[in-house]
Amino acid sequence: MSTADFPTDPALPPEEQESPAPACVMSFNASEPSGASGLAGDIATIAAMGAHALPVVTAILLRDTAEVFDQHVLDSDTVVEQARSILEDVTITAWKVGFLGSAEGVSAVAEVLSDYPDVPLVAYLPAISWLDEEQQQSYLDAFRELVLPQTHVLVGNHKTLTDFLLPDWDADRPASPRELAVAAGQHGAEHVLVTGITLPNQFIDNVLANAQGPITGEKFERFEVNFIGAGDTLSAAIAALLSVGAEVHSAVAEALSFLDQSLDAGFRPGMGNVLPDRFFWALPPEDEDGAEAALIDPLEPLVADEPPGRPPRRMH
Incomplete structure (x- = not known):
């Protein structure tokens, strides 16, 4: 049973009818305490886009804003039970797959995904450098075999995707988005979004492609700071x-x-990297002098000795 089984009652007056629920996206990802990536990043992003996140924890990363120190992987049965419990109650209209913890986690999640073949899947492949070489290889092999065949859009950094899809690439030039899309298509993925392609003059390119060639994309001017959480x-x-x-x-x-x-509105909460501000649109507008005016609740009384608010978060 799902929320779709409870339609609004036309006999009720408008003020008594429930508002329609937002679209629901299930995310399989790791939990990590910085809030930059993983499930915290997914929840913030999906909410900022106007949908509702259904987060399923696959692993727990121990990290700060600079680096990952360790991880604890959840048992595969626990991951599956989280997902199936809510899938029996709520109708979803998209999947997001991030880091799934282990090869066993990949297999468990892929089995859940296979029961809903019409729901579009966006799969993000992070650089999993915190795993040892054997763990990395088994994870990537499982991801290639079990998740890619169900993927509508595969997202990843240019180098990460090249190492994953074309491990024997030895040409003098970088692999093109189309070549990466052809390689992904051989495993069943429909589209590949390649990020971080280096261009001259301090620009990077981001290109969506399929086996026929590039479809769309956007060039970014390179930021002078390092970010975490951009891919998620x-x-x-x-x-x-x-x-x-x-x-x-x-x-x-x-x-x-x-x-x-x-990224333009990114902020640095600690001593490490900069985090994306997914709620940049909720920041106070700039006044005529270029400074950001404080938002004042008209229903809240003004207090003369109120301490000033924190400085603006924008980083230009």
């Missing part, structure tokens, strides 16, 4: 947009624009 933000935004029926090319274009603005 981008892939979760695409999933949220697909959940409301957007075409893949328009979903990717809008998600890239959202990511660019999130």
Whole structure:
């Protein structure tokens, strides 16, 4: 049974009818305490895009804003039980897959995904450098065999995707997005969004492609700071947009624009890297002098000795 089984009652007056629920996106990802990536990043992004996240924990990462120290993987049965419990209650319209913890986790999640073949899947492949070489290889082999055949859009950094899809690449030039898409297509993935392609003059390119060639993309000016959470933000935004029926090319274009603005408004909460601000659109508007005016609740009385608010978060 799902929320779709409880339609609004036309006999009730409008003020007594429930508002329709937002589109629901299930995310399989790790939990980590910085809030930069993993489930926290997915939840913030999906909410900012106007959808509702259904988060399923696959692993717990121990990290700060600079690096990952260790991980604890959840038992596969626990991961599956989390997902199936809510899937019996709520109708979803998109999946987001992030880090699944282990090869066993990949297999368990892939089995759940296979029961809903019509729900679009956005799969993000992070650089899993915190795993040892054997763990990395088994994880990637399982991901290639079990998740890629069900993937609508595969998202990843250019180098990460090249190492994953074309491990024997030895040409003098970088692999093109189309070549990566052809390799992904051989395993069943329909589209590949390649990020972080280095361009001259301090720009990077982000290109959506399929086996026929590039479809859409957007160039970003390179930031002078290092970010964490960009890949999870981008892939979760695409999933949220697909959940409301957007075409893949328009979903990717809008998600890239959202990511660019999130990075432009990024903030550094600790001593490590900068985090995307997924709620950049909720920041106070700038006044005529370029400073951000404080938002004042008209229903809240002014207090003369109130301490000043924190400085603006924008980083230009």
